[in-house]
Amino acid sequence: MYSFNYSKPDTIEAAREMMRSAEDGIYLAGGQTLIPAMKQRLSAPTDVIDLSSIGELTDIDVSDGRVRLGALVKHADVAGSDAVRSAIPALADLAAGIGDAQVRNRGTIGGSVANNDPAADYPAALLGLGASVHTDQRQIPADDFFVGLFETALEEGEIITQVAFPVPDRAAYAKFPNPASRYATVGVFIGVRDGVTRVAVTGAAPCAFRSAEIEAALNAEISARSLDGITIGADDLNNDIHASAEYRAHLVTVMAKRAVTALPK
Amino acid sequence: MSETEISTIGRSVLRKEDHRFITGNGRFTDDINLPGQTYAVFVRSPLPHAEVRAVDTSEAEAAAGVVAVLTGADLAQDELGGLPCGWMITSKDGSEMKQPLHPVMAVDKVNYLGEPVAIVIAETLLEARNAAETVQVDYRELDAVVGADKAQSALQIHAEAPANTCYEWELGEREATEAAFEQASHITSLDLHNNRLIPNAIEPRAAIADYQPGTEELTLYTTSQNPHLARLILAAFVQIAPEHKLRVVSPDVGGGFGSKIMVYSEETATAWACMRIGRPVKWCADRSEAFLADAHGRDHFSHVELALDDEGTFLGLRVKTIANMGAYLSSFASSVPTYLYGTLLAGQYKTPAIYVEVDAVFTNTAPVDAYRGAGRPEASFLIERITTMAAREMDIDPAELRRRNFIQPEDFPYQTPVALEYDTGNYGVSLDKALEMSGYAEFSARQQQSVSSGKLRGIGISCYIEACGIAPSQVAGSLGAGVGLWESGEIRVNPTGNVTVLTGSHSHGQGHETTFAQLVAARFGIPIDDVQVVHGDTARLDFGMGTYGSRSIAVGGSALSVAADKIITKGCKIAAHLMETEAENIDFDQGEFKVSSSNLSKTFQEVAFAAYVPHDYPLDELEPGLTEKAFYDPANFTYPAGCHICEVEIDPDTGCVEIVNFTAVDDFGRIINPMIVEGQVHGGLAQGIGQALLENCVYDDTGQLLTGSYMDYCMPRADDLPSFNVDLTETPCTHNPLGVKGCGEAGAIGSPPAVINAITHAIGIPHMDMPATAEKVWRAIQEKRGA
């Protein structure tokens, strides 16, 4: 780790101001991605602006058919929240399956979403549930938020304040973890609301995406059987020592079937 | 003294050392801080193979806080030697193995990724790190070779080693084996790669060196499995300091698995730099450095053939192996694929003719050396795989084929065709017990159940043998060993009757402080808390050979047993004097010296006191004091053996393998602490299963390490493993005083073939290389179904 200036503002405005005046600033949330990168000197900010004192970012609110999670809500809080679990059990389960206990006790939804790791779990939930990302500037629908490999629609200095999920009728997440990192080799999130099924895939490609083929099949009939014969093209999928593109393509349909089977009745 | 106070052999006494560890009172190398200490960081090669044209340290030297920047050229100037390999192997043609100079830091060429090029020493770790980044090295990149199978036709790495070949070794009888194959009615053959592993001890390597100019004494605190050997090598070969002025201390050490046997560049450079700058220097590896620069394990390519008659009797075994040595010969690298591998190829079987050839090759990868099992896992994998394959090809139950070929109890001592003479064993008993514990006979019912829920199920057997406590010194010496293979033990009975035990073996997790205390306490009939075990400091005990090859109890424990005998012999003489009789009339039992056929007795403590306060003492015949030591050189290896049975269920949709049952029945001879033994078995099984399913060191074709962190190198975790089903059988070792054999490596040796035998059984294929990842398994199922 290189030396850096550390600050811990109490308000969003102060954080933005610090970011503006920093030479090369970065926000710190749970630090589970940022700190390892800094320790390995892959990331070398001049200023680290710790968001953890901004109280309003830690709220969990379930009302009016929406689950609203403050950007600093930790994975363990989502996994352990009765309100979240009764509204969207799949979301609580997804959070419970992230990393290990230490990571879940520090890592935040805002950090995960801002980072947009291709193998992260939350992006699948946001896409699969049609969530929106609230920032200090605007609201961004999930479909527009995840742009590419580690790339989002966030502008320079923009702060995620909240992620809002419409409560679905039914939802489920099936994850095939990378045995080493336990991130998703492939994860498929299915959300059904008002008769419309959304299917989001993470881990398989450089960025989480919705699968039009699987959505079409499930919009015709929600059953694992309706996915028989669907094959996902491997061309644009990730290919690494852990899984070939072809295997990932295969896992997408397997995990999609498992998610369908896991949908609450 | 109550019964519970007296420890006895065979009881699961809780580990004495654990209180210290779980309360954070362990003292590891990084816990040691010395006044005025500096911090070292290494500049490492970012390329696997390159000429070093220039190293410019000027910017680093001028950087804040920097004390010194030293390079390979500085080492050469001080005329320091290279790092030696301690076992000379002779090739088939009679020539000696090629041992290229292994410089402590590279001078004009780097040969593997992460090879140290310079050491930067600064007032703080941060300053050292920052300065290290400014060292400019001008490299001219060369083609790199990674795979051992490609090494012999790749760009030559060392001038001394044409075709990148270190040696071409053979063992066994070629003609007899060829004749056996000519008579065979069935031949099974197999090509395999025994995957490369990275050891991953929980505590990375570390060193802190301290030089006292007044006495010219250099002390090196370091994470060594064998501090005396480290001292010997640093003194005699590297010539950092003479042996009597060099003290090596291995305080608490967090795991080794072989990787801390070796004398490495970093610890050596740290010690040398300390003398150069005249201040203490500390270096602690971070995890990334451990991945790059700890000696790796395994990495064999092998072709194996087994010849059988039509009854399934083994007639001959033929093996050709190419073993990856990495870029340089690490401390004991050359012995691993030879004397710890070729000699084990008889396994548990009466194969009359065996011939093995091993080519050891250099590649542009980290050096490869001993890792839990060292050679024996590679041997057992190959034997137990080919045996199961042959059984399936011949439609004989794999358990039955093994039974037909076992060396029988009446055959011991049994001379194998590959040099070793097994002293004892009873392989049928462990097989039977394991078959019963694993429910082998009822397997097909369970398989049916799996099939009906869309899963595949398989069961695999492995009947392994290993050789522990490498010995005897004279034989090992004649085969190329550069060191003796005895162990020392010293028992100091203090005037108050408690006991200080000094052992030359080293505990880095094995629980010596308990097992050895138990051994001595039981022998003297004193409470275990009256025994303190000391190890890991060249200043506190004469000499020791350290811990590796599951040798501690068999060799180190035996040394203590001999020393204890000497204490009792002397104690009897003292007691005889005190009770006015002859020593022959004294029986020592349960802590008391008793005069036979009388009720006179003296306690152990009374005799100890008399030895140090010799007011009433046979001073004309005996010296005062009650301290004895022994150097024990074993007559033979010990031969632990056993049977592991693995049962797996496979999800054909994903290829995920679940181990649903794992049975291990091991014969370790006499057991001193069953809990510690079981713990060793569990740990070994975790590593063996890790190798079979998860762990794999991968360099890409250009020599970059793709598995340089836990994000990519998959260590087994608790939830990857089943609850193990373990038990023991016992045929005591016939040639050491304790009847013990050693248990540290068996789990890692026996389990990998059991796992692969189970997976190949479930899928119905002949072979799968390790690790059997989900994708590999899924592909095999697809191919099988397509076929």
Ligand SMILES: Cc1cc2nc3c(=O)[nH]c(=O)nc-3n(C[C@H](O)[C@H](O)[C@H](O)COP(=O)(O)OP(=O)(O)OC[C@H]3O[C@@H](n4cnc5c(N)ncnc54)[C@H](O)[C@@H]3O)c2cc1C
């Ligand atoms: C061992 C390990 C295992 C893991 N396993 C998984 C897994 O299985 N699945 C998974 O999904 N993830 C996994 N993670 C990642 C984990 O979920 C991280 O917590 C997450 O990616 C980042 O969240 P954080 O709060 O730690 O963010 P930080 O590390 O603090 O920040 C990450 C990035 O987001 C930015 N950022 C943070 N908060 C905001 C905000 N409010 N507005 C704008 N930008 C912001 C930061 O500036 C930084 O660039 C794992 C991590 C580790 C270390």
